[in-house]
Amino acid sequence: MSLQPLRDDLPRFLEPYLPQPSGSQAAKPFVTLTYAQSLDSRISKGKGIRTTISHAETKTMTHYLRYHHDGILIGSGTVLADDPGLNCKYGSEEGYSHSPRPIVLDSRQQWRFEGSKMKDLYLKSQGQAPIVVVSEEPREREKDVAYLLCPYLSSSRVDWKTLLKKLHDEFDIKSIMVEGGATVINDLLLKPALVDALIITIGSRFLGSSGVEVSPIQSVELEAVAWWNGTADAVLCAKLSGSK
Numbered sequence: 001m002s003l004q005p006l007r008d009d010l011p012r013f014l015e016p017y018l019p020q021p022s023g024s025q026a027a028k029p030f031v032t033l034t035y036a037q038s039l040d041s042r043i044s045k046g047k048g049i050r051t052t053i054s055h056a057e058t059k060t061m062t063h064y065l066r067y068h069h070d071g072i073l074i075g076s077g078t079v080l081a082d083d084p085g086l087n088c089k090y091g092s093e094e095g096y097s098h099s100p101r102p103i104v105l106d107s108r109q110q111w112r113f114e115g116s117k118m119k120d121l122y123l124k125s126q127g128q129a130p131i132v133v134v135s136e137e138p139r140e141r142e143k144d145v146a147y148l149l150c151p152y153l154s155s156s157r158v159d160w161k162t163l164l165k166k167l168h169d170e171f172d173i174k175s176i177m178v179e180g181g182a183t184v185i186n187d188l189l190l191k192p193a194l195v196d197a198l199i200i201t202i203g204s205r206f207l208g209s210s211g212v213e214v215s216p217i218q219s220v221e222l223e224a225v226a227w228w229n230g231t232a233d234a235v236l237c238a239k240l241s242g243s244k
């Protein structure tokens, strides 16, 4: 399905929160934490359920954000629940050349590229093949998948600092948008030294108390806060307090 045109006030609104175009000498990638939540801070109706929260115009914004990042990172919970494509449909007709590289945190190697929407898009040259982040040598190596061996702090928690450095140094990834899910977001909201921008779409609905909740274990203050109002959604852009 094609995207509706980007609202013309969005580029100027988003600009201060986007990675700077090439030339950055930073030692780590620029990290944008971005997701869509309901009014009751849920990002899906329940674990394993893919739930549309964004209006069509903020869906276009998500693809505009993908256009501006080298990589797009998600946790295993999201890849297993959503079977996401993670490509970029924004831009010229010439094909999906601005699609970011998918990065999947899958220490337990539960997800397969084979048979996924991501692979389907890759084979049609409409998206990139993924980097799968693992904690030990993979049991099986799938064709076209790059495996990134990275230390984990526990069985399911990657060491972010090391991971970001490896993605930068070994894969030349200078900007990453983190799209979720809740476990990944709740963890990164507490890491102002690693997160450069926060872009949250707030949809005008409630998803109920059994929904998957974004709520970090401690309070988080924001700065440089800006709001955009759409037809049915609002978008909040901010920096985490304590970030550079």
Ligand SMILES: NC(=O)c1ccc[n+]([C@@H]2O[C@H](COP(=O)([O-])OP(=O)(O)OC[C@H]3O[C@@H](n4cnc5c(N)ncnc54)[C@H](O)[C@@H]3O)[C@@H](O)[C@H]2O)c1
Binding pocket: 034, 035, 036, 037, 042, 043, 044, 046, 047, 048, 049, 050, 051, 053, 074, 075, 076, 077, 078, 079, 081, 082, 105, 106, 107, 108, 156, 157, 158, 159, 160, 179, 180, 181, 182, 183, 184, 185, 187, 212
């Ligand atoms: N609305 C949105 O914007 C949005 C975005 C993404 C996902 N979702 C929804 O979120 C749900 C999935 O969320 P979830 O919380 O179950 O899974 P998740 O996608 O956050 O994945 C969690 C897994 O990531 C891995 N991981 C590795 N290192 C980690 C670290 N340092 N911190 C945290 N996790 C780490 C672990 O295996 C962990 O179990 C799905 O229902 C999906 O539809 C919604």
Ligand SMILES: Nc1nc(=O)c(N)c(NC[C@H](O)[C@H](O)[C@H](O)COP(=O)(O)O)[nH]1
Binding pocket: 035, 036, 043, 050, 051, 052, 053, 054, 058, 059, 062, 074, 078, 082, 083, 084, 085, 086, 087, 179, 180, 201
């Ligand atoms: N912006 C946004 N609005 C939503 O209403 C919603 N549910 C998501 N969810 C993000 C999640 O990571 C999805 O898995 C990918 O957005 C799917 O990506 P594709 O469209 O398949 O490329 N994101």
